[in-house]
Amino acid sequence: MGQGVIVVGAGPGGMATAYLLAAHGLPVTLIEQEPQFDRVFRGEGLMPSGVQALIEMGLGDCLASIPTRKLDAWDFYVEGQRRMRVVEPWSQTGLPPTHIIHQSALLAAIAERAQALSNFQFFPGWQVRDLFHQGDRIIGVQATQNGETRDFTGDLVIAADGRYSRLRKLAGLSLTQAATQFDVLWFKLPAPADMLCETVFTVCLQQQRQFAFYPSWDDRLQIGWIVEKGQGKKMGDRDWIAEFAQALPPKLATHFQQHRADLVGPIFLDVMVGYAPQWSTSGLLLLGDAAHPMAPNRAQGINMALRDAIAIANHLVPWWQQGHTAATLPDCLTAIQVQRQPEITTAQKLQLEEWEKIALITASPLTYQPFQVLANALGRLGITQQAWLHQQRYLRYGLSPVTLQV
Numbered sequence: 001m002g003q004g005v006i007v008v009g010a011g012p013g014g015m016a017t018a019y020l021l022a023a024h025g026l027p028v029t030l031i032e033q034e035p036q037f038d039r040v041f042r043g044e045g046l047m048p049s050g051v052q053a054l055i056e057m058g059l060g061d062c063l064a065s066i067p068t069r070k071l072d073a074w075d076f077y078v079e080g081q082r083r084m085r086v087v088e089p090w091s092q093t094g095l096p097p098t099h100i101i102h103q104s105a106l107l108a109a110i111a112e113r114a115q116a117l118s119n120f121q122f123f124p125g126w127q128v129r130d131l132f133h134q135g136d137r138i139i140g141v142q143a144t145q146n147g148e149t150r151d152f153t154g155d156l157v158i159a160a161d162g163r164y165s166r167l168r169k170l171a172g173l174s175l176t177q178a179a180t181q182f183d184v185l186w187f188k189l190p191a192p193a194d195m196l197c198e199t200v201f202t203v204c205l206q207q208q209r210q211f212a213f214y215p216s217w218d219d220r221l222q223i224g225w226i227v228e229k230g231q232g233k234k235m236g237d238r239d240w241i242a243e244f245a246q247a248l249p250p251k252l253a254t255h256f257q258q259h260r261a262d263l264v265g266p267i268f269l270d271v272m273v274g275y276a277p278q279w280s281t282s283g284l285l286l287l288g289d290a291a292h293p294m295a296p297n298r299a300q301g302i303n304m305a306l307r308d309a310i311a312i313a314n315h316l317v318p319w320w321q322q323g324h325t326a327a328t329l330p331d332c333l334t335a336i337q338v339q340r341q342p343e344i345t346t347a348q349k350l351q352l353e354e355w356e357k358i359a360l361i362t363a364s365p366l367t368y369q370p371f372q373v374l375a376n377a378l379g380r381l382g383i384t385q386q387a388w389l390h391q392q393r394y395l396r397y398g399l400s401p402v403t404l405q406v
């Protein structure tokens with residue numbers, strides 16, 4: 001038996017990959033810098049393609065065991081008036097619904113499943129600081145915890161350490177960044193009781209205000225306010241309740257005003273979209289946001305990372321079973337990127353196009369006013385709603401099926 005695989009980062013991508021490889025017999029060491037899964041912010045939207053990926057990995061019961069909400073519809077408000085409602089199509093398609101998930105709970109549930117395997121080791125609270133090499137080949141990582149240093153060696157290092165990936169930089173792999181125009185501010189507010197009867201993702205648009213909210217797994221509203229890139233940290237001391245209220249219908253505006261004291265936030269989140277032209281180098285593979293940082297809109301990042309995990313297992317398990325030699329590893333790693341690249345490229349393109357549309361609509365009264373007229377006239381038509389759903393299909397279901405073949 002070889003030394004196995006070291007996975008760095010226990011976000012959705014790293015955790016799923018570590019579990020899947022261990023479940024197929026590979027010795028796996030998972031290293032995560034945070035001592036606990038709970039942290040200020042974790043993405044919560046899981047599209048049908050992500051739900052399917054969990055089911056494919058045999059983790060459907062982990063999803064069923066955690067707090068979630070299933071999305072019923074999307075509402076689009078312009079100037080405080082609802083202009084379009086799109087009902088989620090899952091009752092007609094038979095495919096799983098979009099879920100709002102308690103991500104920390106999901107990660108904890110998968111970790112518990114993995115820890116039952118004798119070939120899986122988990123090191124929470126250890127931060128990887130360095131890579132080490134044998135000749136040109138990466139053969140391990142060095143991690144620290146409270147001043148203690150430890151070396152981990154393996155046949156392969158998988159860098160699942162997120163969009164700012166230290167390992168990507170240490171390995172000399174570059175990232176091509178897209179010119180994103182937005183960042184996001186997050187807030188929480190108690191939800192009105194009638195908003196908890198169904199789960200609706202609500203988008204609110206005014207020329208100066210673009211935000212969205214939904215009742216989350218904790219029965220509070222999760223609110224995301226779009227800010228121009230780089231402006232988020234300068235906007236902390238606004239009267240946010242007044243800002244929201246101006247773009248809401250009167251009843252909701254009153255609810256926001258009544259809960260002024262309960263508003264949590266803003267939490268500033270820096271959005272990065274990009275793509276590593278090369279996902280691997282000798283002895284190391286990038287995964288999830290480390291390979292392709294995803295924007296938050298239409299909840300793609302968790303889905304893509306989970307689907308990466310399946311592709312990785314499909315290639316690495318046979319490589320391991322066939323003797324796991326260093327000589328055959330590069331082709332195996334390249335094949336993973338080749339398989340995943342088209343879907344990632346498509347999802348990022350569609351995400352960026354959505355943001356570009358908002359930027360165009362709100363750029364000036366010359367574009368915003370015709371948009372208002374069109375939204376008023378067309379939003380209530382079934383054909384417009386179907387067109388929106390059709391345009392969203394790859395973001396919802398992925399570009400093509402990703403199935404576990406091992």
Ligand SMILES: Cc1cc2nc3c(=O)[nH]c(=O)nc-3n(C[C@H](O)[C@H](O)[C@H](O)COP(=O)(O)OP(=O)(O)OC[C@H]3O[C@@H](n4cnc5c(N)ncnc54)[C@H](O)[C@@H]3O)c2cc1C
Nearest residue numbers: 009011012013033043044045128162288289296299301302
């Ligand atoms: C504002 C915002 C909202 C978003 N909302 C959603 C959403 O609702 N749905 C969705 O699908 N996507 C969403 N995304 C995108 C999503 O968060 C990411 O695409 C997704 O988390 C990527 O998963 P990952 O496992 O690759 O990386 P991450 O989730 O970033 O996990 C990386 C892990 O590596 C650990 N780590 C980092 N460095 C080290 C180190 N040196 N040593 C050890 N451990 C390390 C980190 O602590 C972390 O746990 C959002 C993104 C943003 C910015």
